[in-house]
Amino acid sequence: MKPGVLLSARRASKAYVHQGQPRWACRDVSFDLYPGEVLAVVGESGSGKTTLLRLLAARLGCDEGSVHYEVRSDLASEPDHLMDLASMSQAQLRRLARTDWGFVEQHARDGLRMNVSGGANVGERLMALGARNYGQLRSEALSWMARVELDTGRIDDLPGSYSGGMQQRLQIARNLVTQPRLVFMDEPTTGLDVSVQARLLDLLRELVDELQLAAVVVTHDLAVARLLAQRMLVMKDGCVVEQGLTDRVLDDPQHPYTQLLVSSVLTP
Amino acid sequence: MTALIETLALSKTFTLYGRGGLQLPVFSGIDLSVRAGECLALTGHSGSGKSSLLRCLYGNYAASSGEVRIRHQGVWVSLSSAAPREVFELRRYTLGYVSQFLRVIPRVSALDIVADPLRRIGVPADEARAQAAQWLQSMNLAEHLWHLPPATFSGGEQQRVNIAHGMITAPAVLLLDEPTASLDADNRRVVVNLIRAAREQGSAVVGIFHDDEVRDAVATRTFDVEQYRNAGRTEQESTT
Numbered sequence: 001m002k003p004g005v006l007l008s009a010r011r012a013s014k015a016y017v018h019q020g021q022p023r024w025a026c027r028d029v030s031f032d033l034y035p036g037e038v039l040a041v042v043g044e045s046g047s048g049k050t051t052l053l054r055l056l057a058a059r060l061g062c063d064e065g066s067v068h069y070e071v072r073s074d075l076a077s078e079p080d081h082l083m084d085l086a087s088m089s090q091a092q093l094r095r096l097a098r099t100d101w102g103f104v105e106q107h108a109r110d111g112l113r114m115n116v117s118g119g120a121n122v123g124e125r126l127m128a129l130g131a132r133n134y135g136q137l138r139s140e141a142l143s144w145m146a147r148v149e150l151d152t153g154r155i156d157d158l159p160g161s162y163s164g165g166m167q168q169r170l171q172i173a174r175n176l177v178t179q180p181r182l183v184f185m186d187e188p189t190t191g192l193d194v195s196v197q198a199r200l201l202d203l204l205r206e207l208v209d210e211l212q213l214a215a216v217v218v219t220h221d222l223a224v225a226r227l228l229a230q231r232m233l234v235m236k237d238g239c240v241v242e243q244g245l246t247d248r249v250l251d252d253p254q255h256p257y258t259q260l261l262v263s264s265v266l267t268p
Numbered sequence: 269m270t271a272l273i274e275t276l277a278l279s280k281t282f283t284l285y286g287r288g289g290l291q292l293p294v295f296s297g298i299d300l301s302v303r304a305g306e307c308l309a310l311t312g313h314s315g316s317g318k319s320s321l322l323r324c325l326y327g328n329y330a331a332s333s334g335e336v337r338i339r340h341q342g343v344w345v346s347l348s349s350a351a352p353r354e355v356f357e358l359r360r361y362t363l364g365y366v367s368q369f370l371r372v373i374p375r376v377s378a379l380d381i382v383a384d385p386l387r388r389i390g391v392p393a394d395e396a397r398a399q400a401a402q403w404l405q406s407m408n409l410a411e412h413l414w415h416l417p418p419a420t421f422s423g424g425e426q427q428r429v430n431i432a433h434g435m436i437t438a439p440a441v442l443l444l445d446e447p448t449a450s451l452d453a454d455n456r457r458v459v460v461n462l463i464r465a466a467r468e469q470g471s472a473v474v475g476i477f478h479d480d481e482v483r484d485a486v487a488t489r490t491f492d493v494e495q496y497r498n499a500g501r502t503e504q505e506s507t508t
Binding site: 034037198199201202205209227230231244245246247248251252254255256259260263 | 330388
């Protein structure tokens with residue numbers, strides 16, 4: 001086992017049964033992610049990238065292979081140990097998902113609580129960890145709202161009154177408030193206006209750098225991959241067809257499918 | 269002086285699957301070695317593969333066969349077999365590259381672009397910005413541009429931001445792709461002096477310099493990439 005690995009996928013696979021036959025949505029995906037590394041997963045819709053993300057974040061179980069995570073000592077029975085997600089209890093996984101991980105959904109509404117205020121959205125994970133002091137929660141919420149460039153005057157408003165870009169920033173703040181080491185992102189900028197996208201990307205780039213976050217970013221946008229990720233995986237039909245340094249994969253793609261993907265964009 | 273970068277039987281061939289597997293050989297069998305304090309100028313006609321070679325040296329293009337090795341903190345590291353994070357570490361501390369064109373990041377100011385490589389090696393933000401300002405000053409970039417994103421800058425202004433960005437950490441191995449192409453005579457002279465200073469401080473430099481005067485002023489040797497072109501550039505089309 002290599003030292004320092006944060007997340008390790010080992011032939012992770014997931015099949016869905018379709019007309020009595022298993023269909024592999026994701027097959028034999030292997031990689032090691034280190035602290036502070038950002039990995040982009042690219043491919044067209046249906047290539048299995050979202051399934052992979054769900055396997056990595058323990059939202060789905062592997063049918064074959066496994067996903068391991070280096071659990072912080074206060075959560076694990078054995079310290080500094082890569083634990084098979086499948087061997088962890090639901091309670092342990094929930095704790096992990098709430099503290100050490102973040103998950104930024106493509107549609108902010110899926111990642112936010114729409115019936116409580118923006119500030120309460122940011123404070124929720126802290127409360128789940130036992131924080132009860134209202135003043136502290138509020139000041140933490142204010143500081144995170146400012147950090148993701150949200151108008152702090154909107155702290156008591158419901159997220160439904162926010163614009164799409166603001167909701168996405170609120171979702172990011174909500175995830176980062178517990179200082180996770182690993183953040184999963186599913187098409188974080190898709191569906192936003194181009195100008196809003198650029199601001200959000202820039203914010204993500206800064207946060208990832210500053211907080212030394214590791215991240216797995218699923219995107220079909222190669223420019224997003226280039227801006228955020230040091231390395232990338234290219235998926236097609238559930239399999240990884242190429243992986244490596246982001247600029248190498250994009251500027252000198254080796255696999256026929258990657259070449260097609262890169263040559264199909266106007267400005268990669 | 270010790271060699272800081274070398275290649276062993278390095279070859280590059282592009283395979284274009286969108287064109288039925290068309291093979292485009294660029295060069296083959298390149299052995300080169302550049303020592304501290306040297307500046308190797310790559311020569312050859314346009315299309316001879318100079319930029320491709322430089323990109324292979326940076327790990328931006330994958331070697332088709334052979335090897336690129338960089339001496340990183342006293343140890344040879346092979347670019348072809350290094351993991352992405354090792355290549356990143358190499359680029360952060362040892363291997364600098366000034367591309368022909370600046371890749372602009374939306375919203376990020378010229379000053380922050382130049383300061384960024386320093387921040388990545390742990391220099392505090394204020395100090396990084398102060399050093400970046402000195403670089404932009406020495407490169408005669410008008411001060412009112414420093415806080416603007418370079419997307420709207422002229423070619424020469426962008427090029428100077430690019431050079432400052434690539435050289436500010438004084439990397440031990442420095443790769444330069446036509447760093448003076450869009451500069452006027454005064455600024456060319458500034459860049460020539462910077463390259464010579466880098467050499468004197470013990471960097472190994474590999475560059476492409478179209479301007480003969482610049483090349484003569486900075487290079488200690490030349491390397492003709494043309495001679496390593498694959499014979500006749502046979503473009504075979506496989507059966508489609």
